[in-house]
Amino acid sequence: MYRILIMLLKITFFLVVIVISVFAQEFQREIDTIPVIVNGKPISRPFAGGVQWPKPTFADIDNDEDWDLFVGDQDGSIHFYRNIGTVTEPDFAFETENFADIDVGVKCAPTFVDIDDDGDFDLFVGEGFGSISFYRNTGTATEPNFTLVAEDFYGIDVGYGSFPTFADIDNDGDFDLFVGEGAFIWPRNYGGNINFYRNIGTPTQPNFTLVTKNFADINVQSGGGGGSRPAFADIDNDGNLDLFVGGGDGRIRFYQNTGTATELNFALVTRNFTYIDVGWDSAPAFADIDNDGDFDLFMGENDGNINFYRNTGTTKNPDFKLVTENLAYFLNDVAAHSAPTFADIDNDGDFDLFVGCECTTIHFYRNTGTATNPTFTLETKNFFDILVAGWSVPTFVDIDNDGDLDLFMGVGTGRLLFYRNTGTATDPVFVRSTEFTSHIKHSSHLAPTFADIDDDGDLDLFVRYTEGSAFYLNNGTAESPSFVLISRKFPSVDVSGLDKPTFVDIDNDGDLDLFVGKGDNTNFLSGGNISFYRNTGTAAEPNLTLETNNFADIHVPSHAGPAFVDIDNDGDLDLFVGEQDGGFHFFRNTMVTNVTFSEGQEIPDNQ
Numbered sequence: 001m002y003r004i005l006i007m008l009l010k011i012t013f014f015l016v017v018i019v020i021s022v023f024a025q026e027f028q029r030e031i032d033t034i035p036v037i038v039n040g041k042p043i044s045r046p047f048a049g050g051v052q053w054p055k056p057t058f059a060d061i062d063n064d065e066d067w068d069l070f071v072g073d074q075d076g077s078i079h080f081y082r083n084i085g086t087v088t089e090p091d092f093a094f095e096t097e098n099f100a101d102i103d104v105g106v107k108c109a110p111t112f113v114d115i116d117d118d119g120d121f122d123l124f125v126g127e128g129f130g131s132i133s134f135y136r137n138t139g140t141a142t143e144p145n146f147t148l149v150a151e152d153f154y155g156i157d158v159g160y161g162s163f164p165t166f167a168d169i170d171n172d173g174d175f176d177l178f179v180g181e182g183a184f185i186w187p188r189n190y191g192g193n194i195n196f197y198r199n200i201g202t203p204t205q206p207n208f209t210l211v212t213k214n215f216a217d218i219n220v221q222s223g224g225g226g227g228s229r230p231a232f233a234d235i236d237n238d239g240n241l242d243l244f245v246g247g248g249d250g251r252i253r254f255y256q257n258t259g260t261a262t263e264l265n266f267a268l269v270t271r272n273f274t275y276i277d278v279g280w281d282s283a284p285a286f287a288d289i290d291n292d293g294d295f296d297l298f299m300g301e302n303d304g305n306i307n308f309y310r311n312t313g314t315t316k317n318p319d320f321k322l323v324t325e326n327l328a329y330f331l332n333d334v335a336a337h338s339a340p341t342f343a344d345i346d347n348d349g350d351f352d353l354f355v356g357c358e359c360t361t362i363h364f365y366r367n368t369g370t371a372t373n374p375t376f377t378l379e380t381k382n383f384f385d386i387l388v389a390g391w392s393v394p395t396f397v398d399i400d401n402d403g404d405l406d407l408f409m410g411v412g413t414g415r416l417l418f419y420r421n422t423g424t425a426t427d428p429v430f431v432r433s434t435e436f437t438s439h440i441k442h443s444s445h446l447a448p449t450f451a452d453i454d455d456d457g458d459l460d461l462f463v464r465y466t467e468g469s470a471f472y473l474n475n476g477t478a479e480s481p482s483f484v485l486i487s488r489k490f491p492s493v494d495v496s497g498l499d500k501p502t503f504v505d506i507d508n509d510g511d512l513d514l515f516v517g518k519g520d521n522t523n524f525l526s527g528g529n530i531s532f533y534r535n536t537g538t539a540a541e542p543n544l545t546l547e548t549n550n551f552a553d554i555h556v557p558s559h560a561g562p563a564f565v566d567i568d569n570d571g572d573l574d575l576f577v578g579e580q581d582g583g584f585h586f587f588r589n590t591m592v593t594n595v596t597f598s599e600g601q602e603i604p605d606n607q
């Protein structure tokens with residue numbers, strides 16, 4: 001047993017980054033070539049990545065008298081959905097994930113207003129570090145063209161996380177500016193006030209002056225959650241604007257304007273408007289989307305959904321009913337920190353898709369296509385009713401060599417859970433067991449991966465946890481494993497935090513190479529690449545050498561989660577990458593390498 005310890009301790013990692021052009025050419029990103037079906041409908045761009053913390057807003061951007069939809073994303077971009085329906089029956093069609101090539105870095109919060117009274121919409125964009133960018137529409141109402149005027153509009157800086165919105169709050173015919181504040185980064189910096197800038201200029205020549213940094217004495221943080229995301233609407237049709245504020249706790253605070261259009265008086269009515277709770281980071285927006293004379297409600301939330309609540313009441317007595325949690329959805333997005341893995345769970349000769357995430361369950365997509373031309377159909381968001389404490393990272397292996405796949409899952413509490421398949425390879429039944437894993441416990445956020453690292457015919461275990469990584473040698477057999485802790489760190493390999501390691505024989509030389517999806521849990525702006533360690537030793541005595549921290553020039557928003565699989569049955573490994581925003585990226589291997597897997601492995605280990 002100790003031979004492997006001595007061997008591992010002698011591994012030398014050469015910290016030399018080598019750019020290998022073959023890898024840059026080998027993997028080609030594809031967004032929509034593999035169909036994905038959700039709720040009976042195909043997703044238009046299933047592998048375009050995810051959306052986290054969407055900030056919805058509406059504008060009739062093409063002057064056709066219906067509302068178009070814009071969604072700010074955490075990655076700094078704006079997604080645009082054109083309304084190709086009518087003013088009463090909207091139909092949102094995805095057009096671009098990078099509207100006007102705008103990128104404010106992080107936490108994009110767009111809002112449209114005709115700030116110069118020239119008959120077209122101008123654009124203001126809040127961003128994660130507290131400032132506001134102003135883009136003037138130098139085109140027309142029908143054919144807009146947005147030109148950056150200022151990246152620090154009026155020198156506004158609310159510290160972190162600006163959420164601008166405009167309203168003629170004093171009924172003087174021009175637009176005033178309100179800026180919510182507060183968001184999430186490391187270390188946590190929660191705001192909760194609303195900054196009020198009065199327009200003391202004119203409708204055509206605005207001039208903003210700060211009145212207060214604590215409008216109406218509102219502080220969302222004092223009511224639970226963090227961050228303030230304001231939206232105005234005359235919800236009771238009394239002629240003055242009422243105020244709604246989304247917060248970090250996923251709810252909406254409603255402040256009724258009990259004054260007049262010119263003499264304001266905002267009174268808190270409820271901290272949980274209509275009992276809506278989207279879990280985290282609510283971002284409300286109002287629009288009369290069906291042209292029936294009352295305001296409907298739209299709510300962005302942390303996991304990437306936009307919830308649509310139709311007002312089925314009246315202009316004076318609104319009543320909001322949930323219509324959909326995924327308005328105009330075009331991405332395959334499970335929640336934050338998607339962790340994909342593949343397994344032929346029904347033994348029909350093709351790979352099915354399983355996804356863990358920051359949530360408490362496993363999403364299961366059955367391959368309803370073929371081994372050569374897959375189609376992934378979402379079957380359940382709660383595979384086998386398995387419920388964990390959060391941050392699920394699943395992997396399937398035949399741990400007892402009985403011909404069917406068993407399930408292991410790392411979770412946020414730092415434990416490794418084991419579910420034995422007591423059914424068959426065709427009809428699995430997973431039953432929780434404490435075998436093999438009861439002694440495995442680390443600080444938090446555990447991610448497992450299996451590999452026969454010493455080429456003795458059984459699977460060894462590697463785990464990543466928050467502070468580092470650990471190696472467990474299988475001191476038993478392929479039928480009866482016994483995992484013994486050898487090292488609390490992969491020798492000299494940089495794996496920790498929310499990194500995601502996986503072993504495959506990428507160069508088809510008979511030994512296992514190591515890939516590590518990078519992500520820094522202290523800063524979501526870092527990470528997003530994949531490190532590649534080539535095994536320059538042998539299958540029994542590996543020698544892992546770092547070749548690049550940017551494998552195939554792949555970069556995702558953050559916390560890359562690589563999963564290799566021959567998805568098109570052409571003899572080489574293709575690559576799927578999960579990410580912090582909850583979506584997926586697919587990179588097809590366009591060079592035939594005739595990859596084979598190590599002895600005893602029925603499927604690649606993708607975890």
